[in-house]
Amino acid sequence: MKELIVGIDLGTTNSVLAVSIEGQIKVIDIHGQPTMPSCVGLDSSGKLIVGQTAKNQLIAAPDATILSIKRKMGEDTKVRLGDKEFSPEEISSFILRELKQEGERQLGQPLRKAVITVPAFFNERQRKATQIAGELAGWDVVRIINEPTAAALAYGANRTADETMLVYDLGGGTFDVSVVVVEKGVVEVKASHGDTHLGGDDFDDLLVAHAIAAFKARHGVDLAGDSKVQRRLKVVLERAKCRLSDEPFVAVREEYLDGKHHLEMELDRRAYEALIEPFLEKTLTCIHQALQDAKLIPKNLDKIMLVGGSTRTPLVHLLLQQRIEVEPRWEINPDLIVAMGAAIQGAVIAGETHHSILVDITPHTFSTSSIGFFEDDERLISVPIIPRNTPLPASKSEVFFTLTDHQAEVRVEATQGENPLAEQNTLIGAFMVEGLSKVPSGNPVVVHFDLDLNGMLKVTATEKNTGLAKSVIMDTRGAHVLNLDQARRNIDSLLGPIDSETVGTKQAESDGELEADAEPEEMLITAKDLRKRAETLIQKNVDLSDADEVRDLIHRSAEAIKNRDWNLLNKSNAALGDLLFYLED
């Protein structure tokens, strides 16, 4: 058995441990969660605590808790924890030791070797300090790699054709952007730029200031100088901020904030995004700087990859799309991607040749529709709620407003497809919400989409001011078979006729759950696609032994279809898919 070499993202805010097991990159849960706060503390009995437990006492015991030690790595300094002093390396080693112990417990075997990531801008001293921290924790640090390189590896950089990528990393405390070039399988950071004091923490501070101002306006009490209140608000508002990435409004309530009054306020995503936009503008300036250093222009970029929790903010995607004109990739969880890339590097060092990351994403955009302008005409336009490539399960909402005074009802549609015009996309279902309040136009209605791994879409529309709501569950699985007859003919022409009884699809309905059994049909369509790709590949002179394997799998797939053995077809699809993943450019 090969020795496991783990990958560690030793982050400012959170740390992550990942490893390749049987060719599959897996993130190891630490204390039940995939990410562990990079937080170290002493509890009331003086015992060392690491991770979420330490973070939980941050408000109550700030002197006995340390967060963001990464910022001090490489400095000749000490930090105080209780009545003792520690170097940044020592504090980081507590985090790395916790990952080691928890990882060993989860996997039931000793872990010794690790690849640890650092920001591309880290100098030699900071890299050395990271290595020392690892060794103090009992790791054999086999390599220190750059975070953007790890992110690029997670997206299969070492297996793809030559590419130029931009890694946009917006975390809690820092922003980094790197231009990464892949040439002949070698991943290299060409240029890096960033701001070591720009990230989600700044956004939290803006929200805290906003809440303190609102509290003062309402109750006449100024809490600006009260550090305990500020810390309390930061925790609550950080949570609310994260929810704003998926919801248009978030209600915040903190009881007895000043000992007498409650804080009650509502955050609005649009207002929040307007607040942080100047920070995001700075990140765009950094991108241009990095591109300039690499002697490139945005047009030269093949991909943008998103890293760091703050990239979940919808405005980040929008700005990158509009201003750099490259759609950002975020199929891989931005909190986990760096550790996964480090685990790939670990697997490569350990001599593994096959490693992959499984991601469940939606390949289509799910939208609702609303009256809007398209090429100067008033039309029913698509308003994306869950964009394509969103990891599943996904849960997102948007707000819409009634158009006329006393509007008593609204029609809510769910469509699938990429066209800006609703009518050009596939309608999955629609329903009416009746009995809205008799109020002037502009009455907000929140439309919420919940899409699960099985393709069931729950659509809920809620009149914001009254809570009047209606939910409908729709089956999206049949929806992408735009023309069933056409699909059948395609399959027949390639694979021979299929017994029509086995290929059932159901039209999505607007009410109630569906029991569609679309699996065989989807498998057949997948089989057809895979077979086409496999044959193209064989024609392209792949290695002889690979070609034999591909042929064998095509044969197995055909046999499975002939015998209507869906289980076998599923397996041969998976095997062929995997093989193509490695062989295709």
Ligand code: AMP
């Ligand atoms: P990282 O340093 O990559 O762990 O990122 C941590 C930062 O991401 C913190 O500031 C979090 O508040 C922020 N963050 C995490 N999840 C979200 C989210 N869903 N929306 C916006 N920010 C988030």
